[in-house]
Amino acid sequence: MTGAVFVVLLLGGVPIAVVLAMSAIFYIWASDNTLLYDSFAQQMFSGIESYGLLAIPLFMLAGELMNDGGLTRRLVNAARVFVGGFRGGLAYINLLANVFMAAIIGSAASQIAVMSRAMVPEMQKEGYSREFAAATTAAGGLLSPIIPPSMLFVIYGVLAQLPIGDMFLAGIIPGLILSAAFFLIIALIGLRQQFPKGNWMSGGEAGRAILSALPAALIPVAIVGGILGGIATPTESAAIASLIAFVLGAVLYGELKFRNLGRLFARTAVNASLVVFLVAAANVFGWVIIYEAVPQKLAAMLTTITSDPFLFFLIVNASLLLIGMVLDGIAALILVVPILLPIAVNEFGIDPFQFGVVVCLNLVLGLLTPPVGAGLYIASAMSGATPTGIFRALAPFLLSVLVVLILLSWWPALTTALID
Structure with a gap:
């Protein structure tokens, strides 16, 4: 019955955080368990009682400060120095700039919005189709959840109780592989x-x-x-990055105006x-799932299908692709990790870092796939191209992501080498 309430609310367009909280409340009401009633508020609060989650608003702040302070434009211009002279140079510039931005913003949706405004008009001026320009920019946004820092990695680290710094390390090699594929x-x-x-820049222009x-x-560095050197935690690194972005934008470049800070902080x-x-509401929903022993029941079913970790990964990947098409990546991550992670680790011996990278990359594909595809609509709104046209141009990039997913599922060392 709780599942029916969940589906009805979701299809009714209710915000996913409210869907999760209301489904958990309905379950508690239906069970008439006073212990669950007494623990509801405590479980909701405990979901966000994590120092690691502080990194999320700080990384968001760093991205906002960079955009308003002119740092994003300068990074795009620097990318032009290295790849601008090749045939299709502006497409390479778009992708390389996305690599730079992925090491700062940490959110795919934010990155797609920022880079679409910066790159699509420039690519159109040089003769690229609007659909391909928007598709290249949207594909570059897929690097954000993999190249550290990553908002999804922060949330996964909190859910899986793993060091977030090590989770960032696990994403470096997969991020480089995905960049090379693009x-x-x-x-x-x-x-x-x-x-x-x-056209290549002249020596003076390049300098x-x-x-x-x-x-x-300095910000991605x-x-x-800071994380690799053990100097700062991810949360402290995010605070340092925000401070650097503020000083550079306001003092060095002079483009960040104090009168705009109020709107920037509010945003x-x-x-x-x-x-x-969303994290708080999903923690309550996950608590209900664990209370009902859903992971144990699902594990018993899956182990009757296969004992091969790679085949299990393929089943998980196929399931997550479907889930990501209808649920926001963060919401889906919070829902599936408490259920699937114990099965992956305890029943199939899969490394939790490998599992986290594969799950995060898989779920973010939902940003660019129908029927929800929020990233498609963001790219469409910023570029003027139709979502259908962008999706067609995106197809080769999405296929390459699927190949990388299979590779990461097959070869654990790609995610664990830097940690070990």
């Missing part, structure tokens, strides 16, 4: 469609572009370097509160 896709499409030839972007490059607070409330 570069290859652009090269192949460019050969077929004869993309416009790019000025790199010097202008070097201070902005501060985030990743960050609203976006962060939505995520935090």
